[in-house]
Amino acid sequence: MQSTLLVSGNGSILPLKMEVQVRSKSLWIAASSILLAVVATAQNAFVGSVPEDPGADIFVTPIADAPFSGVVFVTRSIVQPDGSVGEFRTIHEIGRDSEGRIHNEMRTLVPVSSDTAPEIVQIHIYDPLYRTNEYLNPRLKTFRTSVVNHPPHTEPPDLDASPTGANLPASQFAAHEDLGIHELDGLEVHGVRKTQAIPADANGTGKIIYVIDEYWYSAELRMNLMRKHSDPRTGSITMTVTQIKRGNPDPSFFEIPSDYTQAEAAVRTRQ
Secondary structure (H helix, E strand, O other): OOOOEEEOOOOOOOOOOHHHHHHHHHHHHHHHHHHHHHHHHHHHHOOOOOOOEOOOOOOOOOOOOOOEEEEEEEEEEEEOOOOOEEEEEEEEEEEEOOOOOEEEEEEEEEEOOOOOOOOEEEEEEEEOOOOEEEEEEOOOOEEEEEEOOOOOOOOOOOOOOOHHHHHOOOOOOEEEEEEEEEEEOOEEEEEEEEEEEEOHHHHOOOOOEEEEEEEEEEOOOOEEEEEEEEEOOOEEEEEEEEEEEEOOOOHHHHOOOOOOEEOOOOOOOOO
């Protein structure tokens, strides 16, 4: 029996304060350690079973007048307790209209060797005008709504490759490398690589390891179009926005289908 991994399309609005970014990175490392334990437990029940990934995603900024649609291609390797490495893949669609509404998805992550199409598990729609998150469950054909209690942010939480990132204080824990300007799917992107050395006596492996994060930022779309994370203890993930089309997606991309029912009541108000 084969289990699949859920990969988040979490266009949710995140604070941009430096201390939150540092906390997010710490949570990523902590979560990776927890994932190894979960994998070990899951494999007792299902061969090739892998856990849900709580980690990073391509953040779609809810800004107006920069509409587009695209497909995020994801590859992920997961280091198993026995030292072997599982290879997985998925895709999910993203989009933003001229009003700044965004669409993102969560799909199952399937083995690279599988010809199974990743299943859509959740759709996320965010409206910056009303500051509402709408989460759609295609399996149950239900949706739930929540109101965000702060204004929408206009930059991704990982600022390193953005113009704002150039003004951030240098990290005392990670080496920063400017990768210059390149082209990705017809758009100019700026790349940054951050390398953190984890001492041998602090990582449990008995040798120095290097945790590497890489970001490629598009000033035109004001978001990262590629991000990579690599940690020898847990594996790696690469997320790349492909098939980019400029212009408004179909309006239905931001609408709740008529045959869906509301799972939770919510009040929608302008603030």
